[in-house]
Amino acid sequence: MKRPRVLFVDDDRFIRLALEKMLQDQVEAWDISYAESGEQAWSLHLQQPFDVIVSDVSMDKWSGIDLLHHVRQRTPQTLRFLLTSHTDSCTRAQMATCAHMVLAKPLDRKQMLQRISDALWFADSIEDTALRETVLSSALLPRLASTTDRLASLQLGNACNELQYLQAVNRDVSWMTLAFQIIQMGTSRQTIRDSLDQCRVDESLDASLFLSPATAHLCDDNVLSAIGAKSVATADLAMRIAKKFYSTEKVAVDAWWAGMLHDVGKLVLISHNANYADYVASRCLENNSCWAVERSTFGASHAELGGLYLGLRGASRIIREAVMYHHEPCRADSVDNPILTAVHLASAAIGQRHFNRDWESLDLDYLGRVGIDREIALRLMGVRPISVRPGRIANVKKSI
């Protein structure tokens, strides 16, 4: 099997040497090169493109951000990482437009190797070359024009509260995905408002980073609105289910994010194929399982693509898995992923409510494995009132 070509870029001789020493055991698995500047890295990449580029941010002349923007345009399939100790919001938002992931300095060797290996695996999982390019290249997915207008109406620097930001963007999966990616790039947990604020700061700096001509014409507000509305409903219900069943704030917040982003793969497919939106609409009316048809048409379902898209951008395993298997949770590796369970139930409930899908979309085998029978599932989904005492659900969980 061909060894992936991996390039590390840092203008500090000591850091390059430290990387070389750290990666000595990896040379059999990867074909590793080093560059001392963005310009040298670009020149090497033009001679023979790399599969992975890991670059420092602050360098003379070309910054790591400049380099990765060039690489994204020239070879979108290249996996792009930034190494940084920067924590200022503006830089992080800029990084999100060109890099798949950010690795914090000082480097944790095991974490770095894991992240790069995972990303290579995610990218290899998408067999169709053009589709893989779409997943890897998207700086910002198709978004609602109305969201941009709403964001523009919020004055930069004003004391807008989180609710105002959420109201401006919360039906737009594309903006929410970017906010999520920025959170992943942070070293500390941020509020949603912080993340959205950064998105706006960046837009004011250079709107062209966000408005890719290739996707601008594909934004059908009706379809994007429908995906956004369904995602908001799924996120809210997934969070309520997680709170009821698992009772921890962390699980509830992760369930909300996974619910919000569970259909991000549909935006990837819209970027990839302009006819996808019509196709989805017709399939929903026919009450078909979109994901099965997607797999036969594109080689992967929107759920699988969404999981890979988020995995490539640093999402945790439980969120990635919840998105990837929200229609077919029994395919997940985890025996019991509470986020997956919540999103599966919420997605099935919203599908039934909005698209009149039947309850066959519930994976009762999986739910049985995690201690949820059909009756409890319907109650958690809000289809039937919960008549059981709160302790009963906790007991069910304990008995798993």
Next chain:
Amino acid sequence: MNEPCNWNVVLDRFSGRLDDIRELLTVFQTQMSQDRQAMASALDAQDADTVARIAHRIKGASGNFSADGMVQLARMLEDAAKQQQFDQIPSLADQLFCEAERLIRHIEQCALSSASFSNN
């Protein structure tokens, strides 16, 4: 006084290869000596941008030795330089280079101890 670095983390980062750590330490020492001279010139010229750039570089380099105290001092110096706080910069720079010397001595000793431990 706290130890200037976490030696176990350094060993793990470089897979326990003492020769590699010694080689890195030599390069680190040379760069610190150059940085010290460049810092002195920058302080004379009240060149805050250069001070911030050197402090940023030292922050990144010392992080590879898990030298938390030195990383913290470099960060404070970088921030002070970015805010042009010239009343604080010289003292922070002195503390940073003193901590660098302490770190170098500590790593040399740890490497010696680890070598004699593995020989025994």
